[in-house]
Amino acid sequence: MPPKPITLVGGGLAGLTLGIGLRRHEIPVTIFEAGQYPRHRVCGEFVSGRGQETLARLGLREMFERTGAVSASNAAFFSQTKSMPPRPLPSPAICLSRFNLDHALAREFRRLGGELVENHRWQKEFGEGIVRTTGRRLQTEEHGSRWFGLKVHARNVTSTADLEMHVSPRGYVGLCRVNGGVVNVCGLFRRRTGEEDASLHWHKLLCGQPGSPLDQRLANATYDEDSFCAVAGLSMEPQRAETRGECCLGDAITMIPPVTGNGMSMAFESAELAVEPLAAWSRGESSWPDAQQQIAHRCDTAFARRLAWAKWLQRAILAPALQNSLITLAAHSEWFWRTAFERTR
Ligand SMILES: Cc1cc2nc3c(=O)[nH]c(=O)nc-3n(C[C@H](O)[C@H](O)[C@H](O)COP(=O)(O)OP(=O)(O)OC[C@H]3O[C@@H](n4cnc5c(N)ncnc54)[C@H](O)[C@@H]3O)c2cc1C
Numbered sequence: 001m002p003p004k005p006i007t008l009v010g011g012g013l014a015g016l017t018l019g020i021g022l023r024r025h026e027i028p029v030t031i032f033e034a035g036q037y038p039r040h041r042v043c044g045e046f047v048s049g050r051g052q053e054t055l056a057r058l059g060l061r062e063m064f065e066r067t068g069a070v071s072a073s074n075a076a077f078f079s080q081t082k083s084m085p086p087r088p089l090p091s092p093a094i095c096l097s098r099f100n101l102d103h104a105l106a107r108e109f110r111r112l113g114g115e116l117v118e119n120h121r122w123q124k125e126f127g128e129g130i131v132r133t134t135g136r137r138l139q140t141e142e143h144g145s146r147w148f149g150l151k152v153h154a155r156n157v158t159s160t161a162d163l164e165m166h167v168s169p170r171g172y173v174g175l176c177r178v179n180g181g182v183v184n185v186c187g188l189f190r191r192r193t194g195e196e197d198a199s200l201h202w203h204k205l206l207c208g209q210p211g212s213p214l215d216q217r218l219a220n221a222t223y224d225e226d227s228f229c230a231v232a233g234l235s236m237e238p239q240r241a242e243t244r245g246e247c248c249l250g251d252a253i254t255m256i257p258p259v260t261g262n263g264m265s266m267a268f269e270s271a272e273l274a275v276e277p278l279a280a281w282s283r284g285e286s287s288w289p290d291a292q293q294q295i296a297h298r299c300d301t302a303f304a305r306r307l308a309w310a311k312w313l314q315r316a317i318l319a320p321a322l323q324n325s326l327i328t329l330a331a332h333s334e335w336f337w338r339t340a341f342e343r344t345r
């Protein structure tokens with residue numbers, strides 16, 4: 001019997017990685033993507049943690065290098081009034097614009113014989129043989145706040161570390177050196193329900209308070225306005241895959257707070273965890289409910305601890321009273337630096 005085809009809804013990182021993994025098993029795969037490639041995405045563009053091993057196992061590390069990815073080996077945190085010197089990361093990260101990354105993955109998926117349908121928003125039901133890789137689920141409000149993200153590429157940024165995180169009472173902004181000598185300026189912010197839509201003032205939000213370290217870094221920056229993008233309706237509450245009624249992966253299961261720089265990794269990892277159960281279903285060796293249950297269980301086992309630590313870390317970082325103390329701790333305690341990094345990845 002020929003293998004049964006699999007449909008993936010959403011051609012972001014989880015969908016494209018899974019598509020590549022399944023094509024390596026010669027499973028027929030179609031991906032429906034609402035947008036088209038290449039395109040900018042709101043993302044810190046900093047890939048850290050175990051997802052890098054997934055990329056290596058799927059033979060995708062070389063593709064990163066070919067596409068111009070740069071390595072990040074140190075990071076530093078700043079508040080409006082406190083700074084720390086760059087500190088080595090416990091393990092290096094790789095940084096690549098989503099403009100290049102998603103496009104390269106899409107090309108690789110097609111090269112392996114996958115069918116990729118762009119500009120097609122799936123509106124049908126999800127059922128047997130269909131996997132949801134549609135990214136974050138819309139959450140308009142959480143505990144009286146709305147989360148939104150902004151990003152823009154910039155040149156002439158005087159950052160001192162490969163990754164700089166600037167925290168403020170409203171949220172945080174990451175400056176990450178990516179391919180092509182560009183710095184990705186990406187922030188996560190919250191606003192109280194009923195407040196004015198501050199995302200309209202992106203320059204002001206991304207540049208921080210006048211005189212702050214962030215403002216100084218971006219004083220002479222020139223922005224690639226075409227790269228600007230925004231996203232709203234984010235949820236920071238961890239969810240379990242086993243409670244989702246559908247087979248889903250990546251942010252469609254749950255979002256990890258972006259401060260960890262691990263959402264992309266979880267998208268790659270969840271895709272890898274799904275390849276073998278889906279291939280078995282496609283070959284007629286297991287039922288769809290069994291494959292779905294196995295995938296959900298694998299994902300929950302892999303991510304539960306990370307999500308719990310990330311929730312705690314994000315809350316602490318966003319508490320104005322704790323921000324300076326956390327930066328002091330990050331600057332002076334190797335144990336704290338290493339634990340916060342490793343437990344959230
Ligand atoms: C502010 C911010 C900063 C971040 N920084 C980082 C970072 O530095 N490092 C990191 O690792 N992670 C970061 N992340 C998280 C990371 O971007 C996500 O975890 C990752 O993109 C998830 O991949 P995904 O494939 O699940 O979803 P996506 O990459 O969002 O892909 C989903 C795709 O599905 C498509 N789609 C949706 N609905 C449909 C439909 N009905 N039909 C067809 N297509 C559809 C969308 O167009 C999209 O292309 C950040 C996130 C935010 C918000």
